[in-house]
Amino acid sequence: MIEVTAGWYLSLAAVLFSIGLLGILVRRNALIMFMCVELMLNAVNLTFVAAGRALGNLEGQVAVFFVLVVAAAEVVVGLAIIVAIFRRRESASVDELATLRG
């Protein structure tokens, strides 16, 4: 029988991460981009956990814990910004926000 090793989980995490990454580039809606960021963070968590298990200690899970906290803070602030901008621009499309053009 094929034994599921940590490597599998890592490759799955890699796939998820790249999906999240490309998602940011594709979608114009700020919220979707935010979800993609969340996706990438979760992929990282997966790698932490898989590695923790492979190495036989719990450090990975503690790290996941902190990543979660950071993600939460980030979502809170991000959404607040999006709401503020939305109130101003009536659309959540990122492309309109190009005033800092060169």
Next chain:
Amino acid sequence: MLTALILVPAVAAVVVMLLPSDRKELALPVGFALSFVPLAIAGYLFFEFETGVAGYQFTQKAVWYEPWGISWNLGVDGISLGLVALSVILIPIALAASTTITDRTKEFVVFTLLLEAGLIGSFLALDLFLFFVFFEAVLVPMYFIIGIWGSERRIYAAMKFFIFTAFGSAFLLASIVALSVFHNRQFGSPSFDLLELMSLDLTLDQSRWLFAGFGIAFAIKVPVFPLHTWLPDAHVQAPTAGSVLLAGVMLKLGTYGLLRFNLNLFPQAAVDAVPIIAGLAVIGIIYGAVVAIVQPDLKKLVAYSSVSHLGFIVLGTAALTSAGFQGAVIQNVNHGLTTGALFLLVGMIYERRHTKKIEDFGGLAKVMPIFAGLFLFTAFASIGLPGLNGFVGEFLVLIGSFPSIPVFATIAAFGVILAAIYLLWAYERVFTGIPDKPENQKLTDLNAREIGLMVPLVVLMLVLGLYPKILLDRTAASTEALLDRVEQATTYEVPEQGRLADVFAGEGDE
């Protein structure tokens, strides 16, 4: 004593700055008066200077920043004495010539005095880092003088002048730092002291590259042929005082640098580079003169004539003979006097007619005889008429450079003819004939102030022309020492008539 010579103008600048702003008219007189103090100090210095002593005199050294070996190290010798005297003489004259500057006179006087401090500092500095600081410090006031009080395209000219020189000094800085690094590698501690750096033994490649680094910065400053296009613009746009100081003293930073640093620090590279330097110098002489002939603008004509005359100085440096060096050193001073005077005169006519175009003038001699006489006198001094100061420098350079680089000397001698052509043709178009244009008819001749300005310069031109010994004796020892330094440190030996036995005539029957 040398520190005083540098600090006094700086303090004077601060004093003028602190003048109450509502008493604007006070700035110029106070500045003018204060500028006599450094003149006095320099005068004392000039006469206390012992002739026949090759090394640096009145040296003062104080450690500035130990870890890098930078020290406030000052000293004067034959080569820099003349230049210090020249700057100290030209500053009061430049200030006195700028009474027509009415807006922001305070800043003008402050910048001029700072310029003086920077100039004297760079001529006295024996520490390369200190020299670089002053070398750059001099740029800023001149940039503002051209930029604020210049004529119509002054911003362009000031910007071009600044960037051109800054481009050069970038190489200079790199080379200076490289030198101190080599010193550190060889002696364990970095040092910028000129004397210590002279004892460095660099590989031929290293000294060639460093020679090029120093050379480019000074070549731009001189200016040497291909790098000269900033000079005419800077001169045409600069106010009278600016031009006088720019041509009179600032250009000499380049020639002084070549003599002091390039030859002392990299003698072998200098000897190998003689054909290139001499070639560029000769091109400069001929090219500067040829281009000057057809210049429509009087100030540009004088600017190009400076390019030509400075070519002689560089040729003297490349000659590597006693007469060549002496000629270069004294021509540094002479050119400052003659070109400074020419710019003063052009400034005077500009203040009256507000134009510098030659064809706007005509027949001025009838209307302004004194002005015409002074202009002719200065023109002949600049052409190098014997009996006036221009001749002494050029003749020494030509006589000095013939034994070592005969072909270049002959071509350079050709420049003497071109000088006569462009100046006399300009004189003819401006002064002779009948004053047909109405504006020219009612021009007033020079007033007492203007004549007073010219008197010291005229006297100096005559004195240096007929009795140059007072300066030649003081420079003789240092130029001989420089020649010995080059000869010992390289395979080059001075040609048969290059070294002059009776060069120390000064001591003989004084």
Next chain:
Amino acid sequence: MVELVIFVLLGTGAIAGALSVIFAKNPVYAAMGLLGTLFSLGVFYVVNLGHLIAAVQVIVYAGAVLTLFLFVIMMIGVDRVEDTSETIRYQRQLVIGLAAILGVTIAALVIGGEFAWVPLAVDGPIPNGTVENIAGIMFTDWLLPFEVTALLLTIGAAGAIALAYYAPGTSVEDAE
């Protein structure tokens, strides 16, 4: 054997959820996709002995964060269908190109066995991710990060309020 089944099933579920986040026309469906992925990851944590974080994941992430998302989506009223057409020139082609390269690289790594990470021969049982164990480590070695994250959260909250604060009477313009 069970682990393999779980891996395959939930792995595809996670990927499907992720893809739906990107390609869903309606943001709400995207949110649901994300919820699916989060849930499958939670299970994976359990499989990898991360019991506490699985619980936290499900409660905090799926519960709080996602609801916040939904709340914002509803508030902004972007729940109508969006056109996912691409406006920036070359953007789509570039992304496809990058996706291709990314795919190839991951494939090469997986095949090359780069991820085939055989677990070490651990002496003794692999500790279980129970609350005691994690708390033991967190409050000893990792105390400083813990405190810092606490502070981070309070700042996050304050920041959110400041940004979204909409004092009555101030017009939209000068609220900037």
Next chain:
Amino acid sequence: MTDFVWLVIAFPLAGAVLLHFLGRRLGEPLAGIIGTLAAAAAFVVAFVAALPFIVEEGNHGETVMLWEWMPAIGANLEITWDPLAAVMALIVTGVGSLIHLFSVGYMHGDERFARFFTYLNLFLASMLTLVLGGNFAMVFLGWELVGLCSYLLISFWYTKPSAAAAGKKAFVVNRIGDFGFMVGLMLVFTNFGTLAFDGIFERVPEILDGSTATAIGLLFLVGAAGKSAQIPLYVWLPDAMEGPTPVSALIHAATMVTAGVYLVARSATIFAAGDAGIVVAVVGALTALWAASIAIAQSDIKRVLAYSTVSQLGYMFIAVGLGGYIAGIFHLMTHAFFKALLFLGSGSVIHGMHEEQDMNKMGGLLEKMPVTGVTMGIATLAIAGIPPLAGFWSKDEILGVAFEYGGVGIVLWVIGLVTALITAFYMTRQWFMVFTGEPRWEEGVDPHESPRSMTVPLIVLAVLSVGAGFLNTPFRLTLEHFLEPSFELVKVAHPPEGLGMFALLAAISVGAGIAGAAMAGFVYSRPREIWERFQGGFGGLWEAWQAAYRVDDLYGATIVTPGRKLSERMAFDFDAGGIDGFVNGVGRAVRSAGARTRVLQTGLVRNYGVGFVAGLLAVVIWLVIAGGGV
């Protein structure tokens, strides 16, 4: 013994300085008188200082040191007082004083009267510096100052554009000559290590080899040609007639133009060591013939004399070139007298004719201006070489030297004879056109004799033109003995020995002279139509002579205009366009590069995202490959 000799220079110099500052206040006649006194004082001092050479035999004179100028190169302000210097000083101050006296009358009414005498005195001082200089640097000092004074005096009436241009032309052409002289000096310095005469002339044989001596000689020739208006640098002298006539008399006849001859004579040892002498002689001969031919057809009274001067200087060059230094100096002296007389005479004619210079508008002036007419007649006979006048003795000695030299000398002798014939022709033509025949002046012009202050110098010079010849006749070579000490170091060439040969050569040269004079007299004493027919006989040649072979246009076309075009190209295209263009180009390039890169900043987050991811990928791939991955 003669340490007061520096006074010779000091007097005119002091006069110049005094008149420069106080001239305007001294006013009309007084300034002139002071000027003349200064010149006369210099003459007296020179005369007194020259006595020892006459009294004791073989006195070499000595060098008086004033003060150190440029000791490093052996150039001090020092005076070498020897017979050669004495003769030159006497000529310069003597003729100078007479011309000063003449100018008092001639310049009457000119508003820059005092300034004129300042320049004249300054000129005397500089010429004396040149002649008395103890080293080549002093000679060069005098050389250039003399050029300056001729510039100031030629363009004295600077309101006349042609005068100003003539002044500039004179200075520039002189400057070209000075270039040659300067390079020669450099060569001298490189070989001898000093410029002082006593450090050079004794050591010439041991230091200079043939070729260097020739090189130095040729370079000195360039300088001399510039100053003494020989081919190709003579073009400035005819234009120099723009200046007042006394100036032409003093500078462009008697003194300055002889500087070249003096230089060759002074550095005789250098010329003897090499074979540059022959070149000098040939140049002299060609110039003599060339200028004489031009003088035939000139209608301006002063231009005839100008070309005649160029021609006579050619003679002197023949003499000093072939080693006949004494003959050259002798002709220099006699020429100074009668040429100065001719110029002053023409000045008095012009003065009388109210500034009219065209001979066609003169004629029959003899009874109106008898003194001028007679004195100019004497001078004409002298220059034509009619015995017993001075011109005959000196010119004949030169022809003798050429004849004696043999080989090339013979050719030069023939050219000399032909030139003598032509000289006699054009001088007599001038005399007849001006003083005989029916008057051709316009109305309102009533010529009158010049005042006494102008005629006295004419008379004195006339006497000298007659008497000077006897100074060095083959029977009693007084001048020879006087100048002997100066030329010990070199073998001086002499005309053939024996009275027989002398008589033969003299007969030939006098015959040529008389033939020329007779021909001119025959034609130009008759009415105007005869002239036209006679001049028509020469066809195109006459126009060519009149237009001086269009040499000026030739120089203009080959040197001046292309030179100006070149400098315009260099100034406006190469410098402004090229180098400046490059510098500005660099500025523009930087600005446009900046503009282009600005476009990359689109402001769109997702663009940046793409960049970001691409970078990330590159790193990952690199890590994988480099990290020994796959």
